[in-house]
Amino acid sequence: MSARTAPARTLLATALTMLLALTVAACSGSAQAGELSDTATTATATATGSATEATQDTSRPNIVFVLTDDLSMNLLPYLPTVQRMQDEGTAFAQNFTTDSLCCPSRASIFTGRYPHSTGIYRNSGPQGGFKTFMKKGLDSDTFGTDLQAAGYKTAMMGKLLNQYEPDGQTPAGWDEWALAGMAYKQYDYTLNQNGTTVKYGSDPEDYMTDVIGARGRDFVARKAAANEPFMLEVATFTPHKPYPVAPRHQGLFKNLKAPRTAAYDTMPSPAPAWMAKHQLTRAEIKRMDRDFRKRVQGVQAVDDLVRGLWEQIRASGIEDNTYLVFSSDNGYHMGEYALLSGKMTAYDTDVHVPLVVVGPDVAKHRTVNALTSNIDLRATFGEIAGQPTPEISDGQSLAALWSTTKKSSPVTDRDLVLIEHRGPDLIVGGDPDYEGFRSANPPGYDALRSRDFLYIEYLHGETEYYDLRTDPDELHNIAGTLSKKRLAGLSAKLHEVATCTGHVQCAKAQQL
Structure with a gap:
């Protein structure tokens, strides 16, 4: 049973009904009654249109950023709201992604810096994790600050960085937060809600993707009504393994299988030494097909979350002054290259990630x-907030591209992007991303x-x-056919990009 009381759930459902009039009943369990009682009046005013009549500060547009966990490109066809974002934006x-691993990727997102600049290469230990992120003081220099x-x-909801504990320190940059630690099962977790730890249970309304979505909508409604420019990140644990599915979506897509691409159950030739020769067994194929269905079922709640946020933006009358951005920290493979489910390679299955935006002036x-x-x-x-790109940032603004x-944008001159990884990962216990070879x-x-x-250089x-x-499927490794001069040039360019610091130097290094 949930650790929260029945009256809290009732009050929450009532507030969210006034707020959105959504039909998804499971999205109603999000916060304590005491927190929502302060916003019920705001929610009602928003629903009746008073926020729409407010004069918005168009010089500082709002930003809502949805970041998913391990959402590969092959899941996009099952996200109708994100498809609609693509059509309308x-x-x-x-x-x-800079590294197909949760913590290094998220550190790059927060700081705008490559892993070689942040020093965050892993999910834990001296080269990674929340503890190292904080020890290095990286939290004091992010898009939040x-x-x-x-x-x-600013507000941050959901997954922060690996090793974060709800009863521990919260990083700088956030005015409000609802952050979880090891909440991959989506139930029986604890949220740090603005400094107060709140335990959630195993009832359907405790499904975490729904909880943080509801809290995100509440934040949007309150800030819009107060006419305060805001930035909200909602970071789901979905569809990370063990791929838990919201009850309302269980049973969907019953006959779905993992995509049988050209790379499915086919190793590169010649394959790198770490990739032991293997063909998938029937049992492995059956298990991955089941897990792919669970991932597709799981992202239905993500689609509900995105739709709910988008509808709240419209209901609050701030659609013409708010950017909605959707992405993932990394991709995921399931059977490609004869590998079992996982990530961490430099192949497109793992590093190619979605980025979709709608909002004012977005084509x-x-x-x-x-x-x-x-x-x-x-x-x-x-740039959306009117700030110059920090010198320390390795990246460039994408605003001109949409x-x-x-x-124009300096990014249009980029010929290369860098991918960095440090492995193998030998930490068996405590790392949710640990994978066997x-x-x-x-x-x-x-x-x-x-x-x-x-080009990959181990x-x-x-x-x-x-x-x-x-060879778009990345199956024919022709490194052995390249001239020594070509290989030397690639290696030199790789070294140049892998040691660049700051957006000026990195922009130059990323040109051929």
């Missing part, structure tokens, strides 16, 4: 083919991804090279 077709300095009210039906990266989000959010008014647990590498090729010296013009 702009999608970035060549968007990549940028927007606070610009006069924004409709636009697909951007410029190479972009999660290091660009900090500078992008800063805008109907801005004419059959799932993909590669040794450390740096990689360059261009529009035309993928720290022990082995290389891979894929010509994406003729």
Whole structure:
């Protein structure tokens, strides 16, 4: 049973009904009665249109950022609201993560810096995790602190960084928060809600994706009614393993199987040494098909969350002054390259991630083919808020690429993005992303991804090279056919990008 009381649930359901009039009943369990009672009047005023009549400060548009966990590109067809965002806004077709692992990727998103700049390469230990992030003082220099300095009210809901504990320290940059630790099961977790720890149970309304979605909508309603510019990040644990599904979505997509792409159950040739020769067994295929269905079922709650936030933005009368941004920290493979479910490779299955935006001045039906990266989000959010790109940021603002008014962007000159990874991961206990070698647990590498090729250089010296013009599935490793001069040039360019610091130097390094 839930640790919260029945009256709290009743009050919450009533407040959310007034707030959105949504039909998804399971989205009604989000917070303590004491917190929501202060916002019930605001919710009612919003629903009746008083927030719509408020004069919005258009010089500082609002930002709502939804970040998912392990959401691969092959899940996008099952997210109708995100598809509608693509139709009504702009999608970035060549968007990549700096490291296909939760903590390094999120550190890059927060700071706008590559892993070699943050020093965050892992989920725990001296090279990663929340403890190292805080020890390095990285929390004091993020898009959260940028927007606070610009006069924004900021909020962070859901997953922060690996190793975060709800009863511990909360990083700088946030005026409000509802943060969880190990909440991958979506039930029986604890949220740190603005400094108070609240336990959630195992009832349907405790499903965490719904809880943080409801809290996010409440934040949007209150800030819109108060006419305060705001930045909200809602970071789901969905669809991370063990792939828990909201009760209302169980049983959907019964006959769905993991996509049988050209790379499915097929190893690269020649394969890197770490990738032991193997063909998938029937039992492994059956298990991954089941898990893929669970991932698709699970992201239905993500779609509900995005739709609910979008509807709240409209109900609050701030649609013409609010950006809604959707992305993922990394991708995921399930059977590709004959690997069991996992991530951490430099292949597109793991590093190619969605980025979709709707909002004021965002072009409709636009697909951007410029190479972009999660290091660009900090500078992008800063430009929206009227802030210059911090010198320390390795990324560039993407705003001009979606805008109907801005004419150019330095990102259009980027020829390369960098992918960095340090492995193998040998921490068996406590790391939710630990994978056996059959799932993909590669040794450390740096990689360059261009529009035309993928070049991987392992720290022990082995290389891979894929010509994406003729081999988009990244199956034919032709590194052995390249001239010594070509390999030396690739290695030199990789070293240049892998040691760049700051957006000026990195922009130059990322040109061929």
